[in-house]
Amino acid sequence: MDTVWLGEVAYREALDLQLAYLDRRAARRIPDTLLLLTHPHVYTLGRGGDEANLLVSRETLASEGISVERVGRGGDITYHGPGQLVGYPIVLMEKPDVHKFVRSIEAALIDAVRAFGVPSRRIEGLTGVWAGERKIASIGVGIRKWVTYHGFALNVTTDLSMFRRIHLCGLKGREATSIAEETGSAPAMEAVREAVAAACGRRLEGFA
C-alpha cells in the first residue's frame, strides 16, 4: 500500500482528491493508497445526521471561521481539525468484506496508538477505537466502484473542547479523547503518521 502525506487540506478539496484517487484505483492504474492529512476546523454531518446533534448555532461557528458540511457518508456528526490525523484508505475490494475492512482499520489504529502507550479497544456495536469509555478514533467508510474512500480520524493533540459542542456521532454522553489526553504527552504528528502508515500497511493488505 502506498502512503501519501498531503498536509492540511480543506474537507471538500480532500473529498475531490479522494475521488480522483478512487477513479485511478478502480481502473487499476495505481496500487492501494493511504492518504494521510489533517483538516482545518470543520463539523461534518452524515447523510442521516441530525443537525440537533450540533449544540452550537451555525452562526456562532461561522463567526469563528468554522464550517459545517453535509456529506454523503453514513454516520451522524463529527469534528475534524488541527491535531487530528485523518486517513483515507483507497483500497480496491475485489471480494468486498466491509466488516473485515472496518475491523482491520480498528486493528491498525489500536496497533498505532499502543506504540504511544495508549491501550485501546473496540466496543461491540460501536464502530471506532475507544480508550476506556472515550473515543480516540472515529471511522466511516464509503465504497464506490468497489473501492473504499472516507476512512478514519485519530485524535492526536486535537482540541477536545471542539467535541463538546456536538453529540459525538449522535451518541449522547459519549466523550472524545486523544493520545495527548491519555498520556499527558504530545507526540509529534509526524511520529503518529509513521506509526499509522506502518500499521495500515500491515492490516489493510489483501482485500483485492
Added chain:
Amino acid sequence: MLIDVVMPQLGESVVEGVVVKWLVEAGESVAKDQPLLEISTDKVDAEIPSPSAGRVAQILVKPGETVPIRAVLAKLDTDPSASRPAPEAAPKWDEEIEGVPGHMARTSEPPIPAPPRVEPSAPPPPPPPTTGRIRITPVVARMAVEHGLDLSKIPGTGIDGRVTRKDVEGYLASEASAKEAHSAAEASEGKPAPKAAPPSSALSSEVPAKKPKTSEGKPPAAEGDQVIPWTPIRKKIAEHMVRSKQTTPHVHIFAEVDMHGVAGVRAKAKKEGVNLTYLPFVIHAAAKALRETPIMNATVSGESTVLKKDIHIAVAVDTSKGLLVPVLRHTDRMSLKEISAAMDDFGARAKSGRILPDELSGGTFSITNPGIKGNLFGTPIINQPQVGILRLGQIVKRPVVIDVDGEDSIVIRPMMYLCCAYDHRVIDGVAGNAFLYRVREILEAGDFP
C-alpha cells in the same frame, strides 16, 4: 432478457443492508458498472454497480428498506435494443477492450513515487502541558508498530528519558534471546516460536522472504550502527530496480554533447527575463528524436513490443522532498517554454503535495538528471515497462577541437556526457545509436523555437 440485480454479499458477517437511495430511475438506460443505488451496512456505505448494460425495468425495493443479501433489488432488461450505455461510462469500457495491453490493466506500470511528504502549511497546534511526556521519533514509532510494542514499557535512555532507536533495538534483542530459549524448549513439541507481533495474513507469506535473512529477521547492527527499515516506497523502488535489472539486458551508450548552442539560447532567454535550465532543452530534443525513432518510445508487454503512439516523457527529478517522476504528456507537442513552465509547475506543486497519481504514471520514455555536481556520467536503470532512458551528466567547460573555417581549432566549450540506456531485447545497436546521435545533433544545432 430480464436479469436480477441482487444485494451483493458485502462480507462474511454481513447479512443485510439498508437501501439508502436509488441513483437511477425505472426506465433509465444504464451502462455496465454504472452505480445503481447506495446501500448502507453499519457505517459503510456502498454504491452497487450495474451487473450489465441495459435498461432498468423495475425497482423492487424502496429507500429505507432493509434487505437480506441475495435479495432481488431491481430487474434489468439487457435486450440490446433496450441497452444504450450512458455516454460518460461508455468510453471507459471501450478503452478497456481496445486499450493497449499492459497500459491500462497492468498494475506494474512505472512505479509511482509518492508525492513528497510535506509538513502542513498551518503551524501545528500548541502541545498541551507537558507532564511525563513520551517523545519519540517517527522511526521509533514505526518500529514500535512493526514489533507490536508499547513504548511506555521500554525504559528510555535519551534526553528527558525519551525512548531512542537504540532502546527499542536493545529491547527487541533481549526479547529475541528470551524467545530463542523459549522456542528451543518448545521445539520438541513442534510448535513454532511465537513472533514478536501477529502478522497480518496477507503479509505473513511475503515479508519474511524480502527482509534480510538473519536468525531473527533483524539486520545485524553493531553498536552505533543505524538501522533504517524500508518504507513501503523504498520497498517499491527496490523491487522495481531489481526487476528492471533482471528482466532487461541494459546497453549503455554515451554521447559527448557540445552545449554551446544551448548556452546561447539560455543567455538570450535570460536577457528577456526567462530563466531556463539545461533540462528542458534535453527533454525537447529527446521528444523530437523519439518521434523519429519510434522503437525507443515503446513498452514491453509479455513477448510483444508496443510502439506508443503518444510521447509522454517521464522526468526523474530529485527534489529536496525526494525523487519525483512527473510525466509530461504529449511532450513532442510542447514548446521549450511550455516544458520549462510545466517542470516549474510540478516543482511548485510537489511542495504542497498536490500531484495526482496520473501525473506520475503513463510515461513512455524517461529522462533523469541526478543533480549537477560531480556527475560526469552514469548508467541509469530503465523504468519498466519502458525501453529507454537518458541521463544527463555534469556540464563542464573543456577544450575541444572544432572546425573553424576549415581549420582545426581548440576552443572552450560547455560539454556534457549524455548516457542512453536501452533494452537490448527490443532495440538493436543501430537504432539505439541513431537515437542518441539525433538527440546530440538537435542539442548542438541549438535551434530551439
